[in-house]
Amino acid sequence: MRISHFWAMSLFALLVSLALAGLTKRTALERAKYAASCFLKFLAVGIAIGWLMYPFSH
Amino acid sequence: MDEASGTNAAARDGVVSSVRSPEDATRRQMLAPFFALAAWIVPGLGHLALGRWGRALIFFLSVGGLAISGYLLRGNVFPPRSGDVFDTLGFLADASTGIFYILSRFFERAGPDVSRAAGDYGTRFIAAAGIVNLLNVFDAYEIALGRRTM
Numbered sequence: 001m002r003i004s005h006f007w008a009m010s011l012f013a014l015l016v017s018l019a020l021a022g023l024t025k026r027t028a029l030e031r032a033k034y035a036a037s038c039f040l041k042f043l044a045v046g047i048a049i050g051w052l053m054y055p056f057s058h
Numbered sequence: 059m060d061e062a063s064g065t066n067a068a069a070r071d072g073v074v075s076s077v078r079s080p081e082d083a084t085r086r087q088m089l090a091p092f093f094a095l096a097a098w099i100v101p102g103l104g105h106l107a108l109g110r111w112g113r114a115l116i117f118f119l120s121v122g123g124l125a126i127s128g129y130l131l132r133g134n135v136f137p138p139r140s141g142d143v144f145d146t147l148g149f150l151a152d153a154s155t156g157i158f159y160i161l162s163r164f165f166e167r168a169g170p171d172v173s174r175a176a177g178d179y180g181t182r183f184i185a186a187a188g189i190v191n192l193l194n195v196f197d198a199y200e201i202a203l204g205r206r207t208m
Contacts (some may be wrong), residue, residue, distance in 0.1 A: 001130035001176070008131070008179045012186065015123045019190045022116030023197060031116075 013042035083204055090202035097198035099156045101191050104198030117194040124187035125158035129165035133180020134172050148181075154188030154195075 003011070021035035086093075086108070097104025102118035105111070129135070136148035153159050162184075171177040199208040 001127075001132075003131065003176060005175065005178075005179075008176065011127055012124070012179075012183060014128075015120045016190065018116055019120035019193070021102060022113050023121070023193055028112070 009046050010043065013039050013046070017042060068183060069117050074086050086202045087204065091142070093202040094195050094199040097195045099190065100196055101156060104195065105201070108198060108201050110201065113197070117191070120193045121155060122158060124157045124183050124190065126163075126165055128180040128183030128187060129162050130172040131168060131172075131180030131183060132168065132177045133182070133184045134170040134177070135159070135162045135184065144208060148185065151185040151188035154191050155184065158187065159202070160178065 017035045017038035021031040023035045025031045037057055071189070093104040093107055095104075096107055097117075100118075101121035102114035102116075105114035105117060109194065134148070136145050136152050138149055138153075140146060152162075172181060197206065
């Protein structure tokens, strides 16, 4: 399977966020909110760390 | 949380068979290791047996999605016997995916390829699937013991 770094990170974030939401929240609405929040935070932190590492790649 | 609010919360989660009597609770406590074993073998099965079908579906999808994505990315699947400590830890993480560890031979027929970044990601996906399934096992065990009402 060919996949870009970004999509791999997004897929990982989505599936782990789903598991964490299922584990910690009870209702479907709470789970959806928590999963969305967790997913966006995963992406934000991943992109931020990517940019922090950028100067070291040159 | 009192029993009434616990029952209401259970109803919101789609709990089909919540604990109704002290006999049920005792029986569940006795069977707690079997619920945990079922949760390990097939992610979500322990919760399904406990009537938590919503949580069962979520765990099956997330663990299965992570493991199968990892195999399709051609991540490394660690064998049971290796001389290296880290490989042994890798095996423990991979084996925690339960039935998906056995299915790795079906999904990853060409074998691992960690010479590419995708293969390396795949290794992490599979290990993460195992860790998530361990959380699933502990959760099913705690629910069966009655320590976890949410």
